[in-house]
Amino acid sequence: VSDELHARISRLGRQLSNWGRWGPADELGTLNHITTERRRAAAALVETGEAISLAIPLDESGPQPPFERRLNPRHVMLETGTDVRSGVQEGGVGGAGWADDMVTMALQAGTHWDSLAHCFHDQRMYNDRDCALVNANGAQANAITPACDRIIGRGVLADLGAVGSQPVKPGHPIGSELIRECLEREGVQPFAGDILLLRTGHMARFPAGKGWKGFTHSAEAGLDIEALPWINETKFAAVAADNWAVEVIADGANPAAVPLPVHAVAIVYMGLFLGEIFDLEALAATCREKRRYEFLLVATPLPFSRAVGAPVNPIAIF
Numbered sequence: 335v336s337d338e339l340h341a342r343i344s345r346l347g348r349q350l351s352n353w354g355r356w357g358p359a360d361e362l363g364t365l366n367h368i369t370t371e372r373r374r375a376a377a378a379l380v381e382t383g384e385a386i387s388l389a390i391p392l393d394e395s396g397p398q399p400p401f402e403r404r405l406n407p408r409h410v411m412l413e414t415g416t417d418v419r420s421g422v423q424e425g426g427v428g429g430a431g432w433a434d435d436m437v438t439m440a441l442q443a444g445t446h447w448d449s450l451a452h453c454f455h456d457q458r459m460y461n462d463r464d465c466a467l468v469n470a471n472g473a474q475a476n477a478i479t480p481a482c483d484r485i486i487g488r489g490v491l492a493d494l495g496a497v498g499s500q501p502v503k504p505g506h507p508i509g510s511e512l513i514r515e516c517l518e519r520e521g522v523q524p525f526a527g528d529i530l531l532l533r534t535g536h537m538a539r540f541p542a543g544k545g546w547k548g549f550t551h552s553a554e555a556g557l558d559i560e561a562l563p564w565i566n567e568t569k570f571a572a573v574a575a576d577n578w579a580v581e582v583i584a585d586g587a588n589p590a591a592v593p594l595p596v597h598a599v600a601i602v603y604m605g606l607f608l609g610e611i612f613d614l615e616a617l618a619a620t621c622r623e624k625r626r627y628e629f630l631l632v633a634t635p636l637p638f639s640r641a642v643g644a645p646v647n648p649i650a651i652f
């Protein structure tokens with residue numbers, strides 16, 4: 335990160351800081367905007383009960399490239415029906431038996447939420463905590479677990495990749511104006527506590543069965559740092575997108591050199607939850623068909639203790 339960008343992050347971070355806003359012990363950040371009242375209002379949006387998953391499949395052919403430390407899920411069987419068939423399962427009698435399995439994966443490999451311990455700036459993390467609190471034993475503060483019963487509220491989809499809307503090409507910065515225009519076109523009035531879903535069109539370029547090569551570490555349209563004051567002011571509880579970084583990546587060719595200023599300001603200073611690799615294709619199709627871009631969203635992360643992020647199977651319910 336250049337000195338200039340570092341200074342810009344610090345300046346904007348101080349301006350948008352939510353440190354102390356919900357008390358010195360707070361680990362929820364902007365999830366505090368989802369009140370029980372807002373959650374009840376979101377539940378009242380359910381009409382037909384139709385449910386759509388926004389998760390990508392968890393398997394070894396996931397979007398993480400081979401050089402990435404973030405391992406795609408590896409699924410291994412511990413007990414199988416073939417054990418039962420061949421009579422080798424311990425305790426198996428008369429054809430009765432069971433199957434068990436396990437997975438090894440990076441918690442950020444697929445559809446996931448970042449916790450507030452995922453990013454640091456000037457060696458601090460959200461609510462003015464020392465980055466060294468994230469150590470070999472995991473996150474001693476700002477872990478993902480406090481969010482596990484929180485991310486349930488009104489989801490609103492900004493379908494920026496929709497045919498007919500202003501196209502957002504890879505590397506295109508998505509500012510507040512673009513999102514506001516899009517929501518207005520869709521008839522959505524954003525409220526405090528909303529979970530904003532940004533469909534940039536990035537995932538649409540990697541249809542199922544065609545492989546994920548180039549999905550990560552490549553240029554992508556995404557959130558511009560300029561949008562953060564509006565996001566803070568509107569009191570969005572979380573922002574998730576159909577790309578690998580939420581934020582705009584102008585040139586992802588050199589992963590080590592990719593600065594993530596939105597991550598720094600949003601996660602460290604605002605305490606904003608960011609979600610990545612959300613599959614918004616089926617959701618967008620349904621929204622277009624129903625001409626309705628708001629729904630109940632249940633997107634609670636898995637409760638991995640001391641984790642700095644966690645996989646999620648977000649469900650939009652109409």
Ligand code: UVW
Nearest residue numbers: 442448578579597610
């Ligand atoms: C990227 O991989 C760019 O984002 P995150 O670290 O938030 O998952």
